[in-house]
Amino acid sequence: MNFAYTLVYVENVTRAVEFYERAFGLQRRLISETGEYAEMETGATALGFVTADFARRSLPDGFQANDRSRPPAGIEIAFTTPDVPAAFARAVSAGAIPVTKPSQKPWGQHVAYVRDLDGVLVEIASPM
Numbered sequence: 001m002n003f004a005y006t007l008v009y010v011e012n013v014t015r016a017v018e019f020y021e022r023a024f025g026l027q028r029r030l031i032s033e034t035g036e037y038a039e040m041e042t043g044a045t046a047l048g049f050v051t052a053d054f055a056r057r058s059l060p061d062g063f064q065a066n067d068r069s070r071p072p073a074g075i076e077i078a079f080t081t082p083d084v085p086a087a088f089a090r091a092v093s094a095g096a097i098p099v100t101k102p103s104q105k106p107w108g109q110h111v112a113y114v115r116d117l118d119g120v121l122v123e124i125a126s127p128m
Contacts, residue, residue, distance in 0.1 A: 005039070005046040006077070009055045009066065010118045013038045016049045019117050023094035024079055024087070047077065068097065068119035076113075078123040084110040087124045096122065 010016040013031065017038045020026045029039040029046065036054045040047045052065050064073060081087045084102045092098050096114035099121070104110050110126040 003045055005048050007048045007050050008077070008118070008120055009052045009063065010049050010120075011052055013049045013051055015117060019094060019096075020047070023091040023096050023114075023116070024122075025090075066118040066120050068115060068117070070119065072115060072119060072121035076121040076123050077116075078125060080125050080127045082126060084112055084124055084126055088112040088114065091122070091124065 008016070013035055017028050017031060017040065020040055021028065026040040026042060026047070029041050031038040036051045038049045040049075055063050055065075066073060079087070088098070088102050091114045096116060097119075099113035099115055100111075102110055102112040102124075107128075109128055112124045114122050114124065116122055
């Protein structure tokens with residue numbers, strides 16, 4: 001079994017793609033003609049976005065939608081970078097909600113947290 005991708009349910013796929021390009025410097029791999037699905041270039045494992053409406057139609061028992069006005073869901077997207085303070089500033093400048101400013105953890109890693117336009121928790125960390 002191989003880990004292929006992570007999908008994030010968002011209200012507007014194009015808006016999410018454009019935000020991740022501005023905030024984290026990712027490049028889009030594709031946006032479907034319907035605008036309900038997109039993938040970002042992130043290496044071997046893709047980061048994808050799917051509309052929350054698609055999720056509502058596909059998941060008969062419902063799902064917990066991401067919402068900036070509520071606490072983040074129990075999952076995060078994590079990116080590594082050698083310059084956490086600069087990446088944090090870039091993300092916040094692009095519209096991310098700051099959660100915790102960059103700080104050094106006891107094990108030596110620098111870590112910061114932001115939330116994206118849909119309220120998804122994003123970790124920005126130095127490589128281990």
